[in-house]
Amino acid sequence: MKKLERMLNLVTAMLATERPLSRQELRYRVGAGAYSDNDESFRRTFERDKEELRSMGLPLSLEPVPGTDPPVDGYRIRPGDYETDLPSLTPDELAALHLASNLVRLRDAPRSDPFWRLGGILQVDSPDVGAVAEVPAGEAVRQLMTATAERRIVTFEYNGRNRTVEPHSLVFTRGRWYLAGHDQGPAGSRQFRVDRIDGSVVAGEADGFARPGDPVEVNVQPAWRYGEDQLLLARLLVHERHVPWMVDFLGEEAVLDRMEEGSVIVGESVRNRAAFRSFVLTFLDGVEILGPEELRSDMVQWLEALR
Amino acid sequence: MTILTALERLRRLLAVIPWVVERDGPLIDEIVERFDYRRSELLEDLEHVLFFVGVHPFTPDCLIDVSVAEGRVWIRYADWFRRPMRLGAAETIALYAAGRSVAAITDDDELGPLERALTKLASGMAPGDDRAVEVCLGPDSTHMIDIIRAAVTDRVSVDIDYYSYGRDVAGARLVDPYRFYADKGHWYVTGHCHEAGSQRVFRLDRISRCEPTSLTFDGPDAAEEVVDHIPTDGRLPEVVVELATEARWVVEEYPHSGVEEISGGKVRVCLPVSSPQWLERLLLRLGPTGVVVEAPEGLGIEVRSAAARRILAVYGV
Numbered sequence A: 001m002k003k004l005e006r007m008l009n010l011v012t013a014m015l016a017t018e019r020p021l022s023r024q025e026l027r028y029r030v031g032a033g034a035y036s037d038n039d040e041s042f043r044r045t046f047e048r049d050k051e052e053l054r055s056m057g058l059p060l061s062l063e064p065v066p067g068t069d070p071p072v073d074g075y076r077i078r079p080g081d082y083e084t085d086l087p088s089l090t091p092d093e094l095a096a097l098h099l100a101s102n103l104v105r106l107r108d109a110p111r112s113d114p115f116w117r118l119g120g121i122l123q124v125d126s127p128d129v130g131a132v133a134e135v136p137a138g139e140a141v142r143q144l145m146t147a148t149a150e151r152r153i154v155t156f157e158y159n160g161r162n163r164t165v166e167p168h169s170l171v172f173t174r175g176r177w178y179l180a181g182h183d184q185g186p187a188g189s190r191q192f193r194v195d196r197i198d199g200s201v202v203a204g205e206a207d208g209f210a211r212p213g214d215p216v217e218v219n220v221q222p223a224w225r226y227g228e229d230q231l232l233l234a235r236l237l238v239h240e241r242h243v244p245w246m247v248d249f250l251g252e253e254a255v256l257d258r259m260e261e262g263s264v265i266v267g268e269s270v271r272n273r274a275a276f277r278s279f280v281l282t283f284l285d286g287v288e289i290l291g292p293e294e295l296r297s298d299m300v301q302w303l304e305a306l307r
Numbered sequence B: 001m002t003i004l005t006a007l008e009r010l011r012r013l014l015a016v017i018p019w020v021v022e023r024d025g026p027l028i029d030e031i032v033e034r035f036d037y038r039r040s041e042l043l044e045d046l047e048h049v050l051f052f053v054g055v056h057p058f059t060p061d062c063l064i065d066v067s068v069a070e071g072r073v074w075i076r077y078a079d080w081f082r083r084p085m086r087l088g089a090a091e092t093i094a095l096y097a098a099g100r101s102v103a104a105i106t107d108d109d110e111l112g113p114l115e116r117a118l119t120k121l122a123s124g125m126a127p128g129d130d131r132a133v134e135v136c137l138g139p140d141s142t143h144m145i146d147i148i149r150a151a152v153t154d155r156v157s158v159d160i161d162y163y164s165y166g167r168d169v170a171g172a173r174l175v176d177p178y179r180f181y182a183d184k185g186h187w188y189v190t191g192h193c194h195e196a197g198s199q200r201v202f203r204l205d206r207i208s209r210c211e212p213t214s215l216t217f218d219g220p221d222a223a224e225e226v227v228d229h230i231p232t233d234g235r236l237p238e239v240v241v242e243l244a245t246e247a248r249w250v251v252e253e254y255p256h257s258g259v260e261e262i263s264g265g266k267v268r269v270c271l272p273v274s275s276p277q278w279l280e281r282l283l284l285r286l287g288p289t290g291v292v293v294e295a296p297e298g299l300g301i302e303v304r305s306a307a308a309r310r311i312l313a314v315y316g317v
Helices: A002-014 A022-027 A039-054 A091-103 A139-150 A240-250 A275-281 A295-304 B006-021 B028-034 B039-052 B089-103 B111-120 B140-153 B249-253 B276-289 B303-313
Strands: A060-064 A073-077 A104-108 A133-136 A154-158 A161-173 A176-184 A186-194 A197-203 A232-237 A254-256 A264-270 A288-292 B065-069 B074-075 B132-135 B154-163 B169-183 B185-192 B198-203 B207-217 B238-242 B259-263 B265-270 B289-292
Touching: A002 A022, A002 A039, A002 A073, A002 B006, A002 B039, A002 B303, A022 A039, A022 A073, A039 A060, A039 B259, A091 A104, A091 A161, A091 B089, A091 B111, A104 B089, A133 B169, A133 B259, A133 B303, A139 A154, A139 A161, A139 A197, A139 B089, A139 B132, A161 A186, A176 A295, A232 A240, A232 A295, A240 A264, A240 B154, A240 B169, A264 A275, A275 B276, A288 A295, A295 B303, B006 B028, B006 B039, B028 B039, B028 B074, B039 B065, B039 B074, B074 B249, B089 B111, B089 B132, B140 B185, B140 B207, B169 B207, B238 B249, B238 B276, B249 B265, B276 B289, B276 B303, B289 B303
Parallel strands: A104 A133, A161 B132
Antiparallel strands: A060 A073, A154 A161, A154 A197, A161 A176, A176 A186, A232 A264, A232 A288, A254 A264, B065 B074, B154 B169, B154 B207, B169 B185, B185 B198, B238 B265, B238 B289, B259 B265
8 A cells, every 4th residue: 555545544544533543443444454564563654654744733632542551542633623714715815825925935944835725826927026035934933933823831041041931922023033921930021032042942832821911022122212221312413314214213203303404303212321322323423412411421422532 | 846755745635635625626737736736646646545545444435535537526525624734823823924024015905815814814823823923024114115116016217315324425316126125124125226337235214215217127137246245255345353242242243254252252353344434333333342453554443533523523522
């Protein structure tokens, strides 16, 4: 019997049963000639088939066979775990989703193609625009994505310490992946840069925690907006050439005044003076700190030491 | 197409069976196309494999019924496979996140099918999961993105006002936009710049005005090199900077052609200099935490002093 036929019959037997079946029962039900008559080589082939089905994402459940003592391992696939409950996609919906997944590709992600299960791939009559973005998705990102989706507690090393985290939110922003969640010790809400995780991420059992109604969210505010310094509202005079960017970045509500020659005055909150000085210096002589005086004189002193 | 392994065929068959069951004799050709299945392999698998699949004792009433005729296929009595296999939670969430990031840059008029698909995907997710994984490619200034993407597709030249960060000047340019993409949290467009006479990369948040023109252009010149990164092969002048511990972010942030640990947590890094203004910014920001130890004529510490004096003049010092 061909491997494909054997595998299909194995899946069918596990789906059709109403109770877990032992290895020997499955051997019998998959049909004569499917497996070797030699017990040891049957066991090896069966174990490999089982692992391959699991690797395809088939939800094999392992339960003791009822009435066995000592308990014997039994296998089945519960139709409720196997069958999709998604509404079917119309051809235009499927095409739009497929185009989207081609525009934004998760780099290094395994090529297991979920589109077959959604109804196949339609040859879309669209211009070949190429990918808009390739988002890096290495081993750690894939582990964390599964863990976040399936609510598995993760452990990893970060900044030289072992962390045990309930992952609430995984976000790719500003070119990096960030994880936010509840750290179990010392307890608290925490955010991690995924590229700074040392070594591998180990995920626990599915549904290892309940996602709270107010999950910890990734927050990537500019560095100068959070810190230990006393909160100050800086006023900046922005040269015309930087106005479009600055107004887009801070928002129209930050504009305090517009000058005749095209420059503007904007207001911005500062809680970390060093980070703020660094930000202002990226504009060279195109942005001047008008006040408050302590921020202005801090900049002047910094520059005087460098001239 | 290479010959598929048993597992790859199983993967496809488990998707093909429910799809066929739901329809009244779909065309073999359509299955070939949708499921990336070679015709001969598909026919072999339907007629010589699936035909023998069922449950014990494999009498005719226990087998899946397959009939192929006139280029069409019917599958009956496949109750175990009447629904497609569920997508894994991580697969669903990854697909949903990718779809949402595209929806964020799609014109409302074209959003319908994608948005409906995303709503259907979300219906299979646990509460709160639809926001658990997000992909933010760049700022959502969709107006500019719409114009640029349309211009790339239609090969229409655009008239832009652009601020060059490297040279710290703003000006108007005529650009033939070739490719639109996101990288490290920013949107970019590469294209032929008529003013420069060669290909350039433009960051969208530095374009303050963008208007399509009545000019169209042919495809990009393949021979023309696109420089969309800072070369570290010695083409640019390089400076060696000694960084204190708190300035080590520079090594992560900028391309370099070599880094060396020295005592006390300090590192020495060799940085290509794309423009004097870039070096000015870096040295001014680093202050005492970054010391130039080696530099070609004109790119030493004097760059920092001159820039500091220029900015101090703005402060009336």
